[in-house]
Amino acid sequence: MAIPRNQSSIFVDLMWREVKAVVAKDLKMELRQRHSIGGVLLYIIASVFVAYLGFKQVTNVATWNALFWIIALFASFNAAARSFSAETEGRKLYLFSLASAEAVVVGKMLYNAILLLIMVFLGFAIYILMLGSTPLLDANWGALILSLVLGATGLSFTLTLVSALAAQTDNNLGMMAVLGLPVILPLILLIIRFSKNALDGIAWSVNGVYAWQIVAVTILSLGLSYILFPYLWRE
Amino acid sequence: MSISWWKWLSALVVLTTLIVGLKTPLSPGIPNVNPTKLDYGATSVTVTGYNTHFQKASESLQIWVKNGDAIFCPYETAIVDENTMRASFSITEVLEGAFFDLYVNNDIDGTLFLPQAFLQNGMEVGLKPDKTEKCLDRISVIEAETYDFPNQPILNETIRNILVHVPSWFAMILVMLVSLIYSIKYLNNSKLEFDTRAETAAHAGLLFAFIGLATGSFWARFTWGAWWVSDPRLNGAALGVLVYLAYFVLKSSVSDREKSARLAAVYNIFAFTMMILFIMVLPRMTDSLHPGVGGNPAFSQYDLDDNLRLVFYPAVAGWMGLALWIAQLRYRMIILRLRRKTRNE
Known part of the structure; x- marks a missing residue:
């Protein structure tokens, strides 16, 4: 009975190598065409600036928190929307020969997560600079940083499949919003709740439930994407 | 030929429960x-x-x-x-x-x-009440001889709405589930027939979702005082409607038949899971006014009253049957339309 175990480990190994190849390919593409990653960053900065002009300083914790996550949400839509629509037919064919569909979607998810993590942390820093840091006074920093990490990962994981769907229609960005917003709502509500509690300095024993729920939703969307994406990929 | 008996039966049941539900007097x-x-x-x-x-x-x-x-x-x-x-x-x-x-x-x-x-x-509230009076000679226990619905505080006459509002949600969930199953079937063997079935079931589900929203809104107005209250269950229901509207937008935005079927099936499965997550799971974590959530009683509140249950359970079954029938009718309509189109071409 050693063979199946061996086979499965080979499978995981192969899968991992393919995932790494997809992520590496996307990273290389990104570094070559800096305008696209710069575009997302500029989007965040511009949104924060608009929020700053509209609000000046926000001292209300709930508003501060919700506003940040709304900006992060739209930034994540923007970032995720490019993950498939940027691929030309030739590059799709290259990806197809490079890796299995499962590896492609997992790779794209990981890549999106890395991208969004950078964006969210940068955005958070700019947000604090512009809209004030008074809501952070009582913050539980560990939980707050965890909320940023979980939030960025969850958003990008869930939106990757939506992006793959939207990329196959004619109106990519519009479809992204129409399809994505209803799907993302449970997750974004959980994230907002979790980080609000983190800002209020509520103990982990109470707030930890939300972290686990965010993890559960993220894993669920990972699993669903893993199963469903191959049907979108075969063409 | 008469395998369609359940359709007439469910239509009859829905009609009967509506009439009985509206005609039955409320208890004092x-x-x-x-x-x-x-x-x-x-x-x-x-x-x-x-x-x-x-x-x-x-x-x-x-x-x-x-x-x-x-x-x-x-x-x-x-x-x-x-x-x-x-x-x-x-x-x-x-x-x-x-x-x-x-x-x-x-x-x-x-x-x-x-x-x-x-x-x-302006009274004094303390630990010990001063006195208790005895103003009862005897309590009259009345055996119910008339058939009536319970008269609950706040609900009053609106309790009849339970025979429309709740079954419409049950019916919606059922046809949405049917739609999900056909979407999975479509992904398994790419028969366009399954895609059409999934679409028509989702259509019927959307109809019942709107009925549920409308009746729920009226009910909220007369019990909670507002047409819409910010409540996890209500927002979940609105989200469900949004999901299926997005499903139809997706379907109509892709002109290639095979491709639109595939995309829609994938989205249906993904969105249905998220919707169930939202409607069923998340509201239980937070407080809600809605029965069945946040410690509020759902049907157990009416358990005491067998009169209402006697109408409620058939109503649920009837509405579910009606929803399936509507989905099937719509499916046949689309098939006929397609056939006519191919004949003309």
Whole structure:
């Protein structure tokens, strides 16, 4: 009975190598065409600036928190929307020969997560600079940083499949919003709740439930994407 | 040929439950008292009954208020008409709680009860009540001989809505589930027939979702006081509608038949999971006004009343059957339309 175990480990190994190849390919593409990653960053900065002009300083914790996550949400839509629509037919064919569909979607998810993590942390820093840091006074920093990490990962994981769907229609960005917003709502509500509690300095024993729920939703969307994406990929 | 008996049966059941639901009288109750505060000293209140027989049963009519374990009787009562009476209380004692429950008892209506009918005003609330009166000679227990629906405080006549609102959501969930199953089937073997079936089931589901939203909105207006309250269950329902609207937008935005079917099937599975997550799971984590959520009773509240259950369960089954029938009719319509189109070409 050693063979199946061996086979499965080979499978995981192969899968991992393919995932790494997809992520590496996307990273290389990104570094070559800096305008696209710069575009997302500029989007965040511009949104924060608009929020700053509209609000000046926000001292209300709930508003501060919700506003940040709304900006992060739209930034994540923007970032995720490019993950498939940027691929030309030739590059799709290259990806197809490079890796299995499962590896492609997992790779794209990981890549999106890395991208969004950078964006969210940068955005958070700019947000604090512009809209004030008074809501952070009582913050539980560990939980707050965890909320940023979980939030960025969850958003990008869930939106990757939506992006793959939207990329196959004619109106990519519009479809992204129409399809994505209803799907993302449970997750974004959980994230907002979790980080609000983190800002209020509520103990982990109470707030930890939300972290686990965010993890559960993220894993669920990972699993669903893993199963469903191959049907979108075969063409 | 008559395998379609369930369609006629469910249509008949829906019609019957609607008629019975609207025609059945409500059992006697006390929807209203005025004023809603009992002052220190003497207070005279007007008690408004509904479907009650104050005059007919005037000889056995008794009224009292209860605060904690203490019972207070009126020093004077007057019956205005069948549904209106006045009672004057004189209360100067130390109370146990801030609220008084109201009881009215007579031989025809039985014991009627309005919880937290009055708030105390200017009285002393302490640990020990001073006195308890005994104003009951006997409690008349009435065997229900007429068929009626329970008269719940706040709900009152709107309780009939349970026969439309709740079954429409059950029916929606059922056809959405059917749609999901056909989407999975489509991904398995790419037969366009399954895609059409999934689409038509989702269509029927959307119809019932709108019925559920509309009836729910009316119900909220007359019980909670607003057409829409920010409540996890309500927002979840709105989200469900959004998901399926997005499904149709996706379907119509891709012109290639095969491709649109594949995309829609994938989205259907993904979105259905998220919607169930939102409607079923998340609201239980937070407080909600809606029955069945956040510690509010769902159907157990009506368990006492078999009269309502007798209509409610068939109504649920009937609405589900009707939803399946509508989905099937729509499917046939689309197939016929397609056939005509190919014949013309």
